[in-house]
Amino acid sequence: MDLLSNLNPVQRQAVEHPGGPVLIVAGAGSGKTRVLTRRIAYLLEKGTSPMEIFAVTFTNKAAQEMKNRVSTLSHQDLFWVGTFHSICVKILRRHAAEIGYQNAFGIYDDQDQKAVIKDCLKELKLDSKDFKPVNVMNHISRAKDSLIGCEEFAKEAAGYHEEIIAKIYTMYEKKLKLYHAFDFGDLIMKTVYLFEENPKTLEAYQEKFRHILVDEYQDTNQAQYKLVKLLSEKHKNIYVVGDPDQSIYRWRGADIKNILNFEDDFEGTTVINMEQNYRSTQTILKASNHVISNNSQRKPKNLWTEREEGDKIAYYLSDDEQGEGQYVVESINHAIENEGKSLNDIVVFYRVHAQSRVLENALRRGKIPYKIIGGISFYSRKEIKDVMAYMKLTLSPQDDINLKRVINVPARGIGQSSIARLEERAMQQGLSLHDAILDAMDDPMVQARLKKNLSVFMQVVQTLTEKASDLTVTQLLQEVLRTSGYVEMLEAQDDTESEERLENVKELISATEEFEEEESEPTLANFLEQMTLKSHIDSYQDQDEQLTLMTLHSAKGLEFPYVFIVGFEEELFPHSNSSFESDELEEERRLCYVGMTRAEQRLFLSGAQMRRLFGERTPKSPSRFLAEIPTEYVEFNSASHYTPTWNPEDDDMLYNQDHGNTAVEVVQVPVSVGFEEGEQVTHPEFGVGQIQEVSGEGASANYSVLFVRYSEPKLLSAKYARLTKY
DNA sequence: CGCGTCACTCATGAA
DNA sequence: GAGTGACGCG
Numbered sequence: 232m233d234l235l236s237n238l239n240p241v242q243r244q245a246v247e248h249p250g251g252p253v254l255i256v257a258g259a260g261s262g263k264t265r266v267l268t269r270r271i272a273y274l275l276e277k278g279t280s281p282m283e284i285f286a287v288t289f290t291n292k293a294a295q296e297m298k299n300r301v302s303t304l305s306h307q308d309l310f311w312v313g314t315f316h317s318i319c320v321k322i323l324r325r326h327a328a329e330i331g332y333q334n335a336f337g338i339y340d341d342q343d344q345k346a347v348i349k350d351c352l353k354e355l356k357l358d359s360k361d362f363k364p365v366n367v368m369n370h371i372s373r374a375k376d377s378l379i380g381c382e383e384f385a386k387e388a389a390g391y392h393e394e395i396i397a398k399i400y401t402m403y404e405k406k407l408k409l410y411h412a413f414d415f416g417d418l419i420m421k422t423v424y425l426f427e428e429n430p431k432t433l434e435a436y437q438e439k440f441r442h443i444l445v446d447e448y449q450d451t452n453q454a455q456y457k458l459v460k461l462l463s464e465k466h467k468n469i470y471v472v473g474d475p476d477q478s479i480y481r482w483r484g485a486d487i488k489n490i491l492n493f494e495d496d497f498e499g500t501t502v503i504n505m506e507q508n509y510r511s512t513q514t515i516l517k518a519s520n521h522v523i524s525n526n527s528q529r530k531p532k533n534l535w536t537e538r539e540e541g542d543k544i545a546y547y548l549s550d551d552e553q554g555e556g557q558y559v560v561e562s563i564n565h566a567i568e569n570e571g572k573s574l575n576d577i578v579v580f581y582r583v584h585a586q587s588r589v590l591e592n593a594l595r596r597g598k599i600p601y602k603i604i605g606g607i608s609f610y611s612r613k614e615i616k617d618v619m620a621y622m623k624l625t626l627s628p629q630d631d632i633n634l635k636r637v638i639n640v641p642a643r644g645i646g647q648s649s650i651a652r653l654e655e656r657a658m659q660q661g662l663s664l665h666d667a668i669l670d671a672m673d674d675p676m677v678q679a680r681l682k683k684n685l686s687v688f689m690q691v692v693q694t695l696t697e698k699a700s701d702l703t704v705t706q707l708l709q710e711v712l713r714t715s716g717y718v719e720m721l722e723a724q725d726d727t728e729s730e731e732r733l734e735n736v737k738e739l740i741s742a743t744e745e746f747e748e749e750e751s752e753p754t755l756a757n758f759l760e761q762m763t764l765k766s767h768i769d770s771y772q773d774q775d776e777q778l779t780l781m782t783l784h785s786a787k788g789l790e791f792p793y794v795f796i797v798g799f800e801e802e803l804f805p806h807s808n809s810s811f812e813s814d815e816l817e818e819e820r821r822l823c824y825v826g827m828t829r830a831e832q833r834l835f836l837s838g839a840q841m842r843r844l845f846g847e848r849t850p851k852s853p854s855r856f857l858a859e860i861p862t863e864y865v866e867f868n869s870a871s872h873y874t875p876t877w878n879p880e881d882d883d884m885l886y887n888q889d890h891g892n893t894a895v896e897v898v899q900v901p902v903s904v905g906f907e908e909g910e911q912v913t914h915p916e917f918g919v920g921q922i923q924e925v926s927g928e929g930a931s932a933n934y935s936v937l938f939v940r941y942s943e944p945k946l947l948s949a950k951y952a953r954l955t956k957y
Numbered sequence: 958c959g960c961g962t963c964a965c966t967c968a969t970g971a972a
Numbered sequence: 973g974a975g976t977g978a979c980g981c982g
Binding site: 291315316317360415416418479480482483584585605645646647649765766767784785806807822844 | 958959960966968970971972
């Protein structure tokens with residue numbers, strides 16, 4: 232196949248670039264995946280070895296797809312392809328010993344991290360009310376994202392609160408080292424640290440990686456930036472693709488400056504702008520462009536398309552969240568029955584997972600099969616974490632977090648007070664809990680009954696460890712289930728919850744079997760590592776006839792013919808936690824932009840007038856992002872206006888509740904009508920401004936308003952603008 | 958020690 | 973509405 236076929240001139244330039252730093256600013260739907268894979272295939276064709284290519288993707292799924300595509304194009308297999316995390320694991324597995332860890336380290340997820348932090352709080356006798364584990368964890372993780380180790384953190388700590396966090400951070404690091412574990416942040420930070428400490432190792436990798444490619448560069452953090460900066464110093468072939476308008480992981484340490492300053496950071500950068508969108512209709516693209524143009528911190532760009540104008544964006548204002556669910560169900564049925572769509576063509580996005588429940592109920596009632604991406608992942612379920620903890624212990628018995636997790640699961644008569652005493656012993660002697668238990672078992676002062684209970688547990692661990700090396704992962708798992716008595720425990724409980732847990736454990740067996748079939752090196756360490764680094768989206772498959780539900784954050788990189796974004800309301804989207812600071816609000820807007828630009832043909836937005844929150848019915852107003860879409864692109868409907876395209880007879884009580892006594896229109900959105908050009912107005916959010924231009928009439932009018940606080944005029948719709956005379 | 962109950966707190970997003 | 977900690981009983 233010709234590697235340059237079906238590419239536009241800009242894409243072709245990107246694929247054929249001779250080398251050196253390249254920044255590709257790739258707008259939504261501009262074909263960046265195609266460019267990236269062709270680029271790699273092109274490099275291979277020009278004689279680069281697959282081992283010399285270091286390519287970072289945002290998810291493992293994307294990495295797999297890239298591998299497959301490259302393999303199809305070039306019949307060569309890439310090796311250094313994956314997320315930052317998975318690539319760094321590969322490096323650390325070979326070199327961790329050089330920085331004082333063992334190469335067989337464990338990986339802690341956020342649950343494990345929290346458990347360690349809780350232990351630190353206990354040991355430091357701190358009140359977990361003043362120092363919430365989640366909060367401390369975020370501090371530590373953000374520090375690691377910025378390559379700030381605990382010593383430096385301690386040095387720069389200002390004020391009591393930070394000083395305490397520094398103490399916790401220091402103890403946390405000590406514990407992780409004792410447990411031979413890395414957390415997510417470590418995977419990147421410690422790799423950078425390795426390179427900084429060992430110039431020889433760095434040089435070897437610098438030499439090796441002739442070409443470095445990074446996708447979704449707008450969502451890299453400082454540690455990741457430093458990593459690619461270091462690695463690219465020799466050959467200077469750093470090729471990054473991203474879109475500042477789609478940076479949505481600031482809260483996870485992503486630094487949008489990485490992409491904004493790329494040209495300055497890497498001398499001789501070629502910037503390539505890919506602005507032709509091949510995905511969405513004119514209407515969807517223009518509407519999205521309007522929304523994102525409200526961000527002040529942005530490089531303007533002009534994303535355009537040759538595609539047809541397409542349908543207007545549908546906006547539906549329901550009475551409450553139930554009505555919204557109903558609307559989604561009906562619209563989906565309509566799309567399937569009358570517009571030739573299948574469930575695979577449709578996706579529903581929401582801002583927070585909590586919104587899924589109401590939708591699920593509506594979908595179940597409507598007999599629409601669905602799957603949810605994200606939420607509580609399979610691998611963070613208690614039973615799965617428990618069983619995996621046993622397997623992890625066979626690799627590293629010193630891992631106290633995993634040891635404590637299962638020492639009394641199933642119950643072995645080793646309760647909290649006993650564990651506390653053992654921990655005390657461990658701390659005093661500077662031992663891991665595992666070694667402290669061994670020590671206690673030789674101590675005549677320790678109760679015989681406790682010793683017996685402890686030896687039962689230690690026997691389990693020992694038996695498993697001995698067998699582990701001779702068994703496949705599946706066999707070990709089955710051995711765990713038998714020896715630990717876990718299955719027995721679940722069977723004895725005999726209620727719906729334990730039945731479900733049993734099912735999940737069985738599903739884990741399928742997972743190990745699948746892993747063994749697919750993997751060339753199906754070791755236990757590989758399995759555990761893959762499961763920990765797996766992302767929600769990685770397990771997403773679109774084969775089945777099912778509707779997909781996910782958060783907007785998971786939406787990145789995907790596209791669907793029909794897209795629903797529900798909960799288009801103030802406080803929910805933009806989320807209330809993000810509406811104070813303008814940086815955060817702009818990130819919410821980018822999230823909105825990401826969501827909207829996923830749509831190829833039709834976009835459905837919806838919100839409710841009343842929503843049950845914290846168990847209370849709360850009045851809601853439409854999202855400000857709605858007001859940022861010119862009304863000419865939108866078809867408005869509300870519960871009272873809405874003309875059902877289905878037969879009301881077929882429906883259940885929900886419908887009647889919604890429509891039973893609503894002869895009167897109840898749209899409670901403040902309407903700002905009758906303003907004229909030049910008039911002074913105020914807006915609750917934007918402050919004082921002047922009307923520059925009026926288009927349309929009455930409630931469907933649009934005002935272009937120049938607010939004092941903003942340099943660009945804002946386009947507001949009369950229906951939602953909440954304008955008053957100044 | 959283990960288990961159940963009850964009150965209490967606290968609300969995003971995720972590799 | 974969920975997850976957690978305190979408390980008290982068997």
